[in-house]
Amino acid sequence: MSYIEGVDRNQTQLLPASVEEYVGEEAAVRVIEAFVGGLDVRALGFGRAEPAGTGRPAYAPHDLLKLYLYGYLHRIRSSRRLEAETKRNLEVIWLLRALRPDFKTIADFRRDNRECFKGVFRRFNLLLRKLELFGAELVAIDGAKFKAVNSPRRHYTVKQLTELTAQIDARIEEYLGRLDAEDAVHADLPAALTKEQLQAKLATLTERRSRYQDWQTELAATGQTEISLTDPDSRGQKQVGVGYNVQVAVDAKHDLIAEPAVVQDQNDLAQLHPMATAAQTQLAATTLAVVADAGYHEAGQLEKCEQAGLTTYVPARTGTLGQGPGGQPVYPKTDFTYEAAQDRYRCPAGQTLAWRYATKARGKARDYYYTVAACGACPQRAQCTTAAYRKISRLENEAVVERQAARVTAKPELVAERKTIVEHVFGTLRLWGHDEFLCRGLEMVRAEFSLSALSYNLRRALNLLGVPTLLAAMTARA
Ligand code: SF4
Incomplete structure (x- = not known):
């Protein structure tokens, strides 16, 4: 028995293999070719969308965009590695028709067109919407910290x-x-x-x-x-040292990203409304259920979401709920019932706490309720407060917080489902190594993350539908 023999490198072939034969009929690269080939790069704002009349011809934006999308889909993100692929990777040679831009041309393309990649992501999502891959009923919002190019x-x-x-x-x-x-x-x-x-x-x-x-x-x-000092836009972030706060709104139907974003904030308190309304717009949904973790619980954000027709399910932070100033257990505020008609609270001992005064601090208006005499004679005071009387504060938009707390209590399964929806996205991106940015500056990392989100959605769509269905959809679109 002998081994399987390869072809003789010096053998002259009568009909040499064409570049077309390098790529299988169901290769994902064909979807990239069809998708990017059908984009109106001028409308998306890409530079050099029209060839210059004079001078040395430039590379077409389509070709460099195809290279980036192929690279991000295959965990090749650096411009030097992408340049190497143009010389040795048969699929890339097919995709670029043997063009070999150098790494600087490739890097300059990403830098010069950094604001256009989100538009490309949205065009792809438009296609996914037509293919009914988005449910547009429930989105989960979550954030993660990705490393910046900046040592701690x-x-x-x-x-x-x-x-x-x-x-x-x-x-x-x-x-x-x-x-x-x-x-x-x-x-x-x-x-x-x-x-x-x-x-x-x-x-x-x-x-x-x-x-x-x-x-x-x-x-x-x-x-x-x-x-x-290295990336001036990056910020100290827990878990990664120095980085950015990456946000996603993920549609629950197939765990597809409806909206990606990158912010500098070190927490998620200001992200619920912008992320939810952006997802609502991108999914063209008039109503939308939104689930997020307790890190997004902020009364002003919940109020804005309600005004936008969004139904939020965000559990309250429980860190200090039911703890006095020294950490000792006291009746949590949830044990006190607000009686709207009389504008007062009813405490666990059945006493009424009357409105006393209002304040405004750090842009938040609060009312305060207490009844000194009732607490003075209360046998339960030791379980309620360490002070002479218990004071309850109420935000001006606390009715919104209470309505949303009632929804969370009524549907605890939605809060539990959040994890399974978003974990798929961040788990995949981490597995691909996309949780460390290669570029510096907020606009550049936003461009990078748009490419990461696009490659995630593309991979997901390929897994869900397969190459022939996606190609057919793109051909029909064209
Ligand atoms: S201490 Fe005051 S607020 Fe607390 S249970 Fe007693 S009466 Fe009610």
Whole structure:
């Protein structure tokens, strides 16, 4: 028995293989070719959408966009690696018709057209909508922290800079003291450091201190609380050190991304309304159920969602619910019933807490309710408060919070379903290594994430429908 033999490399063939034969009939690359080939790149705002009349011909935006989409779908995101694929990957050679742009051309294309990739993502979603892959009934919103191109060692907060400056001041003080002592006794220093070494160290510390002070001045001028030296737009983020807050609104029918976004915020408190309304627009839904975790629970956001016709299911944060100022257990606020007709609260002991006064702090108006006499004579006071009486605050939009709390209680299965919907997206993107950005700057990482979201939706659509159905849909669209 012999092994299977390959072809002789020196064999001259009568009919050499055409580039078309490199790619199978059901290869995903054919979908990329059909989708990008049918895009109106000029309408999407891509540069060089029309060939220049003079000068050296440029690469068509279609070709570079195809290369990026192919790369993101196959976990190849860097411009140098994409350039390498144009020379060795038969599918890429087929896709680009043997064009071989260099890495700089490839990188410049992503940078120069960074604002256009979200439009491409939306065009693909439009196709998915026509194929009825979106249910447009329930979306889950969630966020994750993706790493920026910025080491934590090149990121400082105001607090860190203040502490570092104080440490340097103490070191400078110490070195100056030792130099003074040396001058006084006119003798060699007792420590291991010579006078020259001490002076060199002082110069280094002074230079570093001045750098820290420049950054502190810059932060004070801009009102920022932190500075990132490599990617100035990145922020300190839990779990990843320095990064961005990536948001997705995912349609529940097939776990497809309806809306992707990247923000700098370190929490999700301001993201519910923008993400939910963007998903509502993209899904062309007049009503939409929205589920998110407790990190999105914010009264103002819930109110705006209600006004936009969205039905939210966001559990309240329970961190300090039912705890007094010292952490001791007390009746949680949910044990107190608001009686709207009388504008008062009914407490667990059956007493009424009357309206007393209103305040407005940090843009939030609150009313306060209490009855000193009732609490003074209450046998349950020890379980209710550590103060002389219990005071209950009520936000001006608390009725919205209560309505939404009642919905969460009525449908706990929706809150549980949230995890299964969004986990698929973030799990896949992490598996593909897309949870670390390669580019710097907010606009650039937004472009990157639009490509990641598009490649995720494309892969999902390929798995759900297969290449022939998607190709047929694109041909019908054309
Ligand atoms: S302490 Fe006051 S608010 Fe609390 S249960 Fe007693 S009467 Fe009600």
